[in-house]
Amino acid sequence: MSEVITLAHGSGGTLTHELINNIFYKYFHNEILDSENDAAVFDAQGKIAFTTDSFVITPIFFKGGNIGKLSVCGTVNDLASMGAIPKYLSCGFIIEEGLTMDELAEIVESMAKTAKDAGVKIVTGDTKVVGKGACDKVFINTTGIGFIPEGRVTGGNRAKPGDKVILTGYMGDHGTSILLEREDMGIHADLKSDCAPLSELVEKVYSVTGEVHVLRDPTRGGVATTLNEIASQSGVNIKLYEENLPVRDEVQGICDMLGMEPLYMANEGKLLVIVPGEVSQKVLEAIRSHKDGEDAAVIGEVLESQSPMVLLKTFAGGTRVVDMLTGDQLPRIC
Amino acid sequence: MSEVITLAHGSGGTLTHELINNIFYKYFHNEILDSENDAAVFDAQGKIAFTTDSFVITPIFFKGGNIGKLSVCGTVNDLASMGAIPKYLSCGFIIEEGLTMDELAEIVESMAKTAKDAGVKIVTGDTKVVGKGACDKVFINTTGIGFIPEGRVTGGNRAKPGDKVILTGYMGDHGTSILLEREDMGIHADLKSDCAPLSELVEKVYSVTGEVHVLRDPTRGGVATTLNEIASQSGVNIKLYEENLPVRDEVQGICDMLGMEPLYMANEGKLLVIVPGEVSQKVLEAIRSHKDGEDAAVIGEVLESQSPMVLLKTFAGGTRVVDMLTGDQLPRIC
Numbered sequence: 332m333s334e335v336i337t338l339a340h341g342s343g344g345t346l347t348h349e350l351i352n353n354i355f356y357k358y359f360h361n362e363i364l365d366s367e368n369d370a371a372v373f374d375a376q377g378k379i380a381f382t383t384d385s386f387v388i389t390p391i392f393f394k395g396g397n398i399g400k401l402s403v404c405g406t407v408n409d410l411a412s413m414g415a416i417p418k419y420l421s422c423g424f425i426i427e428e429g430l431t432m433d434e435l436a437e438i439v440e441s442m443a444k445t446a447k448d449a450g451v452k453i454v455t456g457d458t459k460v461v462g463k464g465a466c467d468k469v470f471i472n473t474t475g476i477g478f479i480p481e482g483r484v485t486g487g488n489r490a491k492p493g494d495k496v497i498l499t500g501y502m503g504d505h506g507t508s509i510l511l512e513r514e515d516m517g518i519h520a521d522l523k524s525d526c527a528p529l530s531e532l533v534e535k536v537y538s539v540t541g542e543v544h545v546l547r548d549p550t551r552g553g554v555a556t557t558l559n560e561i562a563s564q565s566g567v568n569i570k571l572y573e574e575n576l577p578v579r580d581e582v583q584g585i586c587d588m589l590g591m592e593p594l595y596m597a598n599e600g601k602l603l604v605i606v607p608g609e610v611s612q613k614v615l616e617a618i619r620s621h622k623d624g625e626d627a628a629v630i631g632e633v634l635e636s637q638s639p640m641v642l643l644k645t646f647a648g649g650t651r652v653v654d655m656l657t658g659d660q661l662p663r664i665c
Numbered sequence: 666m667s668e669v670i671t672l673a674h675g676s677g678g679t680l681t682h683e684l685i686n687n688i689f690y691k692y693f694h695n696e697i698l699d700s701e702n703d704a705a706v707f708d709a710q711g712k713i714a715f716t717t718d719s720f721v722i723t724p725i726f727f728k729g730g731n732i733g734k735l736s737v738c739g740t741v742n743d744l745a746s747m748g749a750i751p752k753y754l755s756c757g758f759i760i761e762e763g764l765t766m767d768e769l770a771e772i773v774e775s776m777a778k779t780a781k782d783a784g785v786k787i788v789t790g791d792t793k794v795v796g797k798g799a800c801d802k803v804f805i806n807t808t809g810i811g812f813i814p815e816g817r818v819t820g821g822n823r824a825k826p827g828d829k830v831i832l833t834g835y836m837g838d839h840g841t842s843i844l845l846e847r848e849d850m851g852i853h854a855d856l857k858s859d860c861a862p863l864s865e866l867v868e869k870v871y872s873v874t875g876e877v878h879v880l881r882d883p884t885r886g887g888v889a890t891t892l893n894e895i896a897s898q899s900g901v902n903i904k905l906y907e908e909n910l911p912v913r914d915e916v917q918g919i920c921d922m923l924g925m926e927p928l929y930m931a932n933e934g935k936l937l938v939i940v941p942g943e944v945s946q947k948v949l950e951a952i953r954s955h956k957d958g959e960d961a962a963v964i965g966e967v968l969e970s971q972s973p974m975v976l977l978k979t980f981a982g983g984t985r986v987v988d989m990l991t992g993d994q995l996p997r998i999c
Contacts, residue, residue: 337993343885343931344990367821367898369743369881370716372813375709382704383755383808387793387800409703421717423806425759457806459721461997466721467799472757472791474717474808479706487701547703551677564701656678663795 336430341460354436355456358443363419363454371454373419378479380415382406385472389663391438393512395505395523396599398471399438403445403453404528404599405665406475408548411533412602414485415477417449423457423472430469438469449528451475482541489544490565494633495611497604499532499618500525500626502554503582503596506664511585518588520581527600527623535617535624536604545605548598550665552656555594557603558631558641559655568636571643571653575630594643595656597664605633670764675794688770689790692777697753697788705788707753712813714749716740719806723997725772727846729839729858730933732805733772737779737787738862738933739999740809742882745867746936748819749811751783757791757806764803772803783862785809816875823878824899828967829945831938833866833952834859834960836888837916837930840998845919852922854915861934861957869951869958870938879939882932884999886990889928891937892965892975893989902970905977905987909964928977929990931998939967 339346356364363371384405391398403420410417422442426435446453504525511518529548536543545565549557562569578593586593600623606614611629618624641653673680690698697705718739725732737754744751756776760769780787838859845852863882870877879899883891896903912927920927934957940948945963952958975987 338996339991339993341885341996342990342993344890344992346991346993347885348989367894368747370714370747370749370809370811372712372714372747374711375713376711377708378706379709379810380704380706381753381755381810382789383757383806384791385757385759385793385806387759387795389799413702413704413706415704419715421715421808423717423719423757423808425719425721425804455716457718459719459997459999461721461801464798465723465801465997466804467795470759470800470804472717472719472806472808474755474757474806475704476715476810477704551675551681556678560701655682656676657680658673658676658678660676662672662675663793663799665793 334432336426336428336435336460338428338460338462341458350458354439358439359453361452363452380410380413380477380479382409383474384409385470386665387470387663388665389467390512391468393524394508396526397438397441398469399442400445401526401599401665402471402473403442403449404526406473407449407451407528407530410475410477411530412546412548413479414483414543414546415479417451417475417477417530419476420451420453421455421474422453425459425461425466425470427466427468428460428463445528449530485543485546487545487561487564490561490567490605490633491544492567492633492635493608494544494605495608495629496569496631497615497627498554498577498630499602499624501577501579502598503578503593505599506596506661507582507585509664510661518585520585522581525598525600529602532602532618532621532624535621536614539613539617540606540610543606547603549601549603550597550599553595553597555641555653556656562639562641566639568634568639569631569641570634571631573643573645575628577626577628591660594653595660668766670760670762670769670794672762672794672796675792684792688773692773693787695786697786714744714747714811714813716743717808718743719804720999721804721997722999723801724846725802727858728842730860731772731775732803733776734779735860735933735999736805736807737776737783738860740807741783741785741862741864744809744811745864746880746882747813748817748877748880749813751785751809751811751864753810754785754787755789755808756787759800759804760794761800761802762794762797779862783864819877819880821879821895821898824895824901824939824967825878826901826967826969827942828878828939829942829963830903830965831949831961832888832911832964833936833958835911835913836932837927839933840930840995841916841919843998844995852919854919856915859932859934863936866936866952866955866958869955870948873947873951874940874944877940881937883935883937884931884933887929887931889975889987890990896973896975900973902968902973903965903975904968905965907977907979909962911960911962928987929994
């Protein structure tokens with residue numbers, strides 16, 4: 332096999348077949364993935380969640396993961412955020428000629444491992460190759476299907492006054508860590524992306540209560556932007572307590588230096604959970620019993636409002652409005 | 666709204682929301698497409714076909730279509746080739762900053778129209794924006810779900826000796842037409858891409874017989890490559906009759922000039938149908954009764970073989986082997 336990807340690997344001819352067999356099938360093999368036809372076939376029954384995400388992150392390898400791991404987590408997490416049990420993924424690769432086979436193999440192997448961890452199967456795929464300069468190394472689209480167990484109804488418009496807002500761990504690890512890798516700022520911090528599948532955490536939540544009002548993973552735009560969407564969709568205020576916000580010292584320090592806010596930094600392995608106040612403590616405990624939820628905290632509450640917004644009760648005791656992200660804090664974060 | 670796409674349109678913040686509402690929801694609106702959550706939700710029952718495709722074609726606007734129309738047809742056709750009735754699509758956009766809003770709107774409008782023609786709904790999406798030079802104008806991934814009616818089993822490994830091979834119209838229109846648009850060769854031909862959804866044609870085939878052995882749309886690599894895949898998967902020979910191959914004079918002429926072969930040129934609105942010999946005439950008539958199948962022809966037959974290959978009986982009366990495409994005839998054809 333040649334050592335770099337060439338345009339001919341995207342031709343649909345012999346080299347495409349070789350690439351598919353030697354890399355994609357080698358790592359992804361499962362009983363549904365079908366090398367011989369244009370689509371995967373499986374049985375389904377009941378409510379299905381269906382979601383898509385393209386990943387264009389730079390750099391493609393970073394502390395805590397790579398574009399492959401990220402591409403599986405991102406879509407798994409969007410399914411889990413609907414209360415669905417993630418089942419099947421497709422993956423579409425757009426590769427710049429010159430990417431090495433070793434780099435591609437590392438990405439694909441990492442996707443396979445993450446898929447296994449998350450309990451999903453990669454069942455169908457597509458590969459395109461573009462010339463030097465027509466894309467930046469590799470972009471990956473994953474599209475996912477999950478099954479929603481009967482009775483589960485969750486959504487951004489279901490937050491209710493009296494609900495509590497739980498965040499499953501430290502804010503801003505992914506965004507801050509990618510920023511550090513990208514810009515040569517001479518800052519050395521012991522920090523890595525939090526990139527992880529959230530499907531098990533979601534099941535922890537449902538093990539306590541069926542009444543889960545909102546589940547959402549605060550990726551691009553961070554916790555602040557996601558909560559603004561929820562406040563606006565539900566027609567409520569969300570009041571945050573600054574003293575309860577879980578932020579690592581490294582993240583806070585770097586953000587302070589750069590004039591950024593952890594509330595707007597992307598996360599790739601955190602979940603916002605909004606549940607009725609009376610079950611919030613039990614839900615918090617269930618989340619904390621999982622390795623990815625040990626640092627979970629109740630970060631705020633939902634209040635009635637005529638003009639929906641997100642408010643922050645600061646350390647100093649004041650209250651200020653937390654807007655949605657405007658402009659672009661950091662492009663190509665996912 | 667700003668007149669060009671900027672990086673901030675991909676931030677997940679206010680400009681992303683504006684873009685989604687003013688362009689994507691405007692054209693795609695339907696009862697499942699949900700602007701407020703991370704996934705679409707719908708009911709399913711029975712066998713599902715699931716397939717993905719990324720589109721990186723250049724130029725993005727061409728005679729007979731654009732990247733948007735192509736992206737819907739491509740995935741619809743992969744579903745239809747499994748005997749499935751295409752139902753739902755996701756779409757993932759990767760946009761280079763600087764693409765104009767007008768260009769994006771034209772692409773999205775065309776996707777909406779094609780989806781309507783094909784009877785599918787675009788129910789979920791994602792938008793990423795990358796910096797100037799990090800991709801080439803716009804790439805689109807579509808991933809599709811189709812329902813397979815009970816009893817339909819078709820696949821590349823099901824061709825049997827005695828079967829006939831039908832092609833639903835002229836070969837190579839898409840590939841040849843894109844080639845002409847791209848290279849300034851001073852050739853003027855009245856030629857356009859055949860880009861079209863094939864779902865209705867597939868239903869025409871099933872209206873005659875349930876015993877449809879193979880359905881396949883010969884895109885990248887053309888009729889020759891697709892038939893080689895089928896021959897190898899089914900363990901048969903496929904013998905083509907040169908005199909029956911439907912090729913437009915323009916396509917043959919341009920291919921002759923450039924030393925290319927229509928058999929290897931990409932198609933985006935043609936279907937290969939392999940059915941038992943005894944029903945082939947009726948299937949041919951049914952296909953010809955549809956506007957996209959008027960020029961259909963029986964182009965060959967399936968023969969028993971120990972060493973699977975595709976053979977061509979030439980005008981001159983000789984027989985030669987038709988290999989799979991090696992190398993790359995024309996990159997970024999879809």
